[in-house]
Amino acid sequence: MNLEVVKLAAADNQWGAIFPELMLACIALALLALEIVLPKKLHAYIPDFALSGLVGTLAGLLFNFRSAALGHDTFNGLLHHSEAGQVMRAFFLLVAILVCVLARVSLAKQKMPRIEFYHLVLIVTGAMMLLAQSNHFVMLFVALETVTIGFYILVSYFRTSTASLEAGLKYLVMGALSSGLLLFGIVLLYGVAGNPDLPAHTASAMNFKALAQFLAANPHHFLASAGIVLVLAGVAFKIGAFPFQIWVPDVYQGAPTPVTAFLAVGSKAAGFAVLLILARDVFAAYAWLVTPVLIAMAAATIIFGNLAALTQHNVKRLIGLSGVSHAGFLLLGVVAAATVPMAQGAIYFYLFAYLIASFAVFGVMTHVAGANDSDQDLDHYAGLAKESPFLAAVLAIGLGSLAGIPPLAGFMGKLFIFISAFQGGARWLLALAAAGVVISIYYYFGWIKAAFFEQWMPPADTADPRPARTPVSFVSGLTLGSLALASVLLGFYQGPLGQWLTMK
Amino acid sequence: MAQILFYAFALFTLACAVGVVVNKNAVNAAMCLLLSLVGVAGLFVQLDAYLLAFLLLLVYAGAVVALFLFIVMLLDMKDTAAHGFRKISGFASVFALGLLVTGVSTFVVRGRLTTPNPNLAAAVGTDLKHYAYQLFTTYLLPVQVIGFLLLIAMLGVIVLSKRWEGLDDIK
Numbered sequence A: 001m002n003l004e005v006v007k008l009a010a011a012d013n014q015w016g017a018i019f020p021e022l023m024l025a026c027i028a029l030a031l032l033a034l035e036i037v038l039p040k041k042l043h044a045y046i047p048d049f050a051l052s053g054l055v056g057t058l059a060g061l062l063f064n065f066r067s068a069a070l071g072h073d074t075f076n077g078l079l080h081h082s083e084a085g086q087v088m089r090a091f092f093l094l095v096a097i098l099v100c101v102l103a104r105v106s107l108a109k110q111k112m113p114r115i116e117f118y119h120l121v122l123i124v125t126g127a128m129m130l131l132a133q134s135n136h137f138v139m140l141f142v143a144l145e146t147v148t149i150g151f152y153i154l155v156s157y158f159r160t161s162t163a164s165l166e167a168g169l170k171y172l173v174m175g176a177l178s179s180g181l182l183l184f185g186i187v188l189l190y191g192v193a194g195n196p197d198l199p200a201h202t203a204s205a206m207n208f209k210a211l212a213q214f215l216a217a218n219p220h221h222f223l224a225s226a227g228i229v230l231v232l233a234g235v236a237f238k239i240g241a242f243p244f245q246i247w248v249p250d251v252y253q254g255a256p257t258p259v260t261a262f263l264a265v266g267s268k269a270a271g272f273a274v275l276l277i278l279a280r281d282v283f284a285a286y287a288w289l290v291t292p293v294l295i296a297m298a299a300a301t302i303i304f305g306n307l308a309a310l311t312q313h314n315v316k317r318l319i320g321l322s323g324v325s326h327a328g329f330l331l332l333g334v335v336a337a338a339t340v341p342m343a344q345g346a347i348y349f350y351l352f353a354y355l356i357a358s359f360a361v362f363g364v365m366t367h368v369a370g371a372n373d374s375d376q377d378l379d380h381y382a383g384l385a386k387e388s389p390f391l392a393a394v395l396a397i398g399l400g401s402l403a404g405i406p407p408l409a410g411f412m413g414k415l416f417i418f419i420s421a422f423q424g425g426a427r428w429l430l431a432l433a434a435a436g437v438v439i440s441i442y443y444y445f446g447w448i449k450a451a452f453f454e455q456w457m458p459p460a461d462t463a464d465p466r467p468a469r470t471p472v473s474f475v476s477g478l479t480l481g482s483l484a485l486a487s488v489l490l491g492f493y494q495g496p497l498g499q500w501l502t503m504k
Numbered sequence B: 001m002a003q004i005l006f007y008a009f010a011l012f013t014l015a016c017a018v019g020v021v022v023n024k025n026a027v028n029a030a031m032c033l034l035l036s037l038v039g040v041a042g043l044f045v046q047l048d049a050y051l052l053a054f055l056l057l058l059v060y061a062g063a064v065v066a067l068f069l070f071i072v073m074l075l076d077m078k079d080t081a082a083h084g085f086r087k088i089s090g091f092a093s094v095f096a097l098g099l100l101v102t103g104v105s106t107f108v109v110r111g112r113l114t115t116p117n118p119n120l121a122a123a124v125g126t127d128l129k130h131y132a133y134q135l136f137t138t139y140l141l142p143v144q145v146i147g148f149l150l151l152i153a154m155l156g157v158i159v160l161s162k163r164w165e166g167l168d169d170i171k
Helices: A003-011 A015-037 A040-063 A083-107 A115-131 A137-155 A162-193 A208-217 A222-239 A248-254 A257-282 A284-310 A315-337 A342-368 A389-403 A409-424 A427-452 A474-492 A495-503 B002-022 B026-046 B050-075 B087-110 B128-136 B140-161
Strands: none
Touching: A015 A040, A015 A115, A015 B140, A040 A083, A040 A115, A083 A115, A083 A257, A083 A342, A083 A474, A115 A137, A115 A257, A115 B140, A137 A162, A137 A257, A137 B140, A162 A208, A162 A222, A162 A248, A208 A257, A208 A284, A222 A257, A222 A284, A222 A315, A222 B087, A248 A257, A248 A315, A257 A284, A257 A315, A257 A342, A284 A315, A284 A427, A315 A342, A315 A409, A315 A427, A342 A389, A342 A409, A342 A474, A389 A409, A389 A427, A389 A474, A409 A427, A409 A474, B002 B026, B026 B050, B128 B140
């Protein structure tokens, strides 16, 4: 191979373009080094170090939002830097910050090593950020595997609890299956697009742009469509869309609460970022196939998620299954995104509203939960409004936003998605989604009812079996308060996010 | 000749793969897996993918299966009572067989699987030098990410399996 070509390829590796990811990697490594170097009594400050590092990285990213790499490919076409990618980067950093805040509350109740948790969260976040900007199947798969392997460990992190280990095992098996499906699909696409007998065949079939050109030249190739369906199935596992939602309730229940939040928001958003890139740009020529598949998936996901959540009594299972229905609403947006330009912004707005509301709810959950993290019952919330009005108010705002009650942010999110779906012409799906919203109000309000209107009747013979509630510290109180405030404010004023949304 | 060799290796691979599934003894199943991987390596050699064949033997057949055997022997599995045959599993397997046959036949009928053009461009991974150049220039970023993947995998093993002592002091 010519050495000049090698030099050229190496010169395209612009490490400056991925400085937030590099920062996260360095901080993660520094955490491990600090654990070795620092004396034990200073270890309590290491999580704060991780948290401040994340906040600093987020500030740096927002400050350099319009970076020079925007709109360009770097790393020989492995990454594509776009505005959407920048938004998702900020999204994942925000998720990581909130996960770290929740983890401080949740890990304090367990006898577990602490530092490694933050290390894993940082690495997984970095990989998600790369995932949302990937422009090449090699990069996509490597980043996705890093995320998934990080989650295998995080889900089973409370290893003294059998529920956590069981969840880890289930996630491992289902994750391996979904990675297998994704790989089968990628290999089929790679093989077909490299066939020299076909028009527009390409040697770099893993590259999204080259692949999109090939698919546009061969719009009805059977093997390519088989590959596309398999790739979509692999991604659908990550977002928990029907019929690939089978792992959701058990894994969400068994995983430590901060990890459940990370899975519900971070992992799902990563899946949607990938799905949006694939369905909108790469597989655009196969809309005849992709759109019906996504429509069927969206309809089934909305119906299943809402009906299954109705009967749940464990709040972690409830929020997991309601998360499935949220995936259905987002899929509705992805369907619309093929034709309606506004839909992309609507999906990002929905994701942000979902992030804010979910973390408000999960934050309350970590405070109400006891040492047994998987046992969080609706009954534990009885009388919350009397004993801790602040937590109950945050819970009510968070759940209200998830249910889509006006004027909260979740309502605006659903509204934008529904408007774009309406413009996209998916009318009957819209009717189905509206029915789903009505059902969801029932179970969300069951939870609010437990917190506000139910009295806790202690059993006569034994002591109170409910876990003791954690008092709200300053940092978590501030975080929860600002999340609730943001849920209300975003409902009235969408700010630059809304401008970006309507501008598109 | 090539045709006969292909069918021989393919049959060998499939037979061994079936052996992995039906064998009750875990050690025998692992050995079948090893043989199946050797068969796949043979197929790779026929495709002129020598590097891939070599890596498959070295990493999977050599290291991974040996690790499996270690763990199987360490756990000393007793023959657990097999689940009795249930009607539902019979229906499920017939249904799955139907799906499988449909899938494979669809690929054969509609996939337009033809003998590939003999003047195919050589794929990237065929010779080691080319492969190494690519790995450390074009694909440098994924290689770095894989480094972190391995790091967290190692960390995960430690966190999930180490006997922690003195955790009370960490508060």
